[in-house]
Amino acid sequence: MVTSRDVARLAGVSQSTVSYVMSGRRSISPETRRRVEEAIETLGFQPNAGARALASQRSQVIGLVVPFAPGADMTGVLPFIETITKCAREEDHNVILATEDEGAEGLTRLSDQSLCDAIVLMEVGSKDPRIPVAAGLSVPVILIGVPDDPAGLYCVDLDYTLAGRMAVDELASSAHDRVVLLGYPRDVMARDVNFVRRFLRGAEESAAAHGIAYVEVSPPDTSRAGAEAALDEALTEQGPGGGRLGLVVPDPQLIQPTLQSLLDRGLVPGRDLSVIGLCTDRTAETSTPPVTNLSLEPRDVSRRAMRILFRLLNHESVPTASTVELVTPRLTLRQTSLPAR
């Protein structure tokens, strides 16, 4: 292992000078800088992370708590991880992973062992028991998701209320006369993830505002059978025929099963009814048929979260009116929308 002592010896300077050349925290004569940088180069010196963390009280690591709970939506989290990791690297930080199932102890572990300087907490629940713990840590924490009480923590999330409203607005303005919302499966409802409630409220509000018929149906799960059951309920209750029907499907995992169930019944999305999904554009493009969607914008959400986090780390002011920052979803019309009348 090559240390800063080795570099110092080779460059003919003191160890502290090597440190200052690397950190730029005091001015160095051009000549000294050159010699030190040359020595670093020839020896291939890399500073020891542990020693640096110990001395500087900064680990240069971001803790990322990901939702690996059983049954959680796996498809959506990867873009978050990717974007967060890349943002971290841009600021010369690393990312350490913790899983949701570690609960609140996972947070205290990351913080109290000085494993990281800041924490990103994904997919927080409405009354997430980790929030009060997170708020009491000695490191800044940013939430992706909006709990009922953020306890002063900064939050970034998609504007799900707006998404719900946009979905129904779109259907209403394209002359649909009834909306069925194929909701989240029961276990998701049970976990009480906050965005579910927000989306439903937005959809409901819009339906009321437009005076359009509106029903919510909750599938038992996101399987094919779950979609079948929910559709049975939805279509029987209202009768399949007559008028323009719009189906809103906020759970990404339920979209494909739903589309297939419809096709199996001889109901063609885009011809016999409309379907709007809430999912990433990638999911929407590859569904069969490609589904009109409101984008979840995971990259945008992640980037904003990291921006705030680094401002907190650098003790810069965070230019936000509220502690909650909401990202506007984007509507993209695809094949599952009925043509305008």
Place this chain on the structure above:
Amino acid sequence: MVTSRDVARLAGVSQSTVSYVMSGRRSISPETRRRVEEAIETLGFQPNAGARALASQRSQVIGLVVPFAPGADMTGVLPFIETITKCAREEDHNVILATEDEGAEGLTRLSDQSLCDAIVLMEVGSKDPRIPVAAGLSVPVILIGVPDDPAGLYCVDLDYTLAGRMAVDELASSAHDRVVLLGYPRDVMARDVNFVRRFLRGAEESAAAHGIAYVEVSPPDTSRAGAEAALDEALTEQGPGGGRLGLVVPDPQLIQPTLQSLLDRGLVPGRDLSVIGLCTDRTAETSTPPVTNLSLEPRDVSRRAMRILFRLLNHESVPTASTVELVTPRLTLRQTSLPAR
């Protein structure tokens, strides 16, 4: 911050005793142990990771290099990340993330800065330039994937050759008389990921062995249009009618577009032809229609990789005949298989 000194003071012992109580590296009298553990408990002591790493030369961290390259298959990597993280936690280790686009420097950074004690390198290419670098690091490295020359490194991967063979075997034994392999898109071929070649070889071998007609077609990309183009080529060349056709689709991203293209042509998988995909069971279950698949077994592959890694870390012997450990794929018949004749 509460340190081991604080614990020692409260328990009325020396700092080293606290350390030994925690590590169990020497025997402690029951009474002393009790007092120390009580002090740890009441103070909520957590050892400082940096200091521990510095003193012990062990960071208790596993470096995980994930393929976030543009266009890489995102859906498949999450189960790997999840399983690897959980295995690490079981051995009281943390996981630090690096992205593929950091290349070989990412590896040296992780190792030379003592950021981790071992590295898991995912999705290695046939002639991956990171392999020689990885082999020269001071920390053990395990590969997920099999390069042409593993340079002595341990590798774990799905047995893609066997997968290719199993796919065609299945079709041959269920009385199909020709096989079309809808290959990987050109950019994947260009990246020369090793498993592509292996899968194709296995399929080809089996076709030859069974004396069954066999064609490979390469789509321009994994989009809907890409699938269309490939199918056009495949079906024109051979004519759509006559005999039992089996389609093998090894790229998970191409499966759904292909199924849809077939349906659009009035060709129903499971009635007019067979389709076998290479993808996780989860993907297979939720495709439309559910596709007969060979499972990628990401959890099994990850667990085996971590088993080997920890044996290397603990200087235990690794009970493997070869340096390459291959996992057998599992075939599950679903709706896209023609009934036996």
Place this chain on the structure above:
DNA sequence: TTGTAAGCGTTATCAC
């Protein structure tokens, strides 16, 4: 069975 003390490789505060 326990304590003492010398590092581990940086950073950062003093001096000069």
Place this chain on the structure above:
DNA sequence: GTGATAACGCTTACAA
């Protein structure tokens, strides 16, 4: 502009 030197909090010989 640069150099000593004392932390940082833990592990681990070496003593007792």
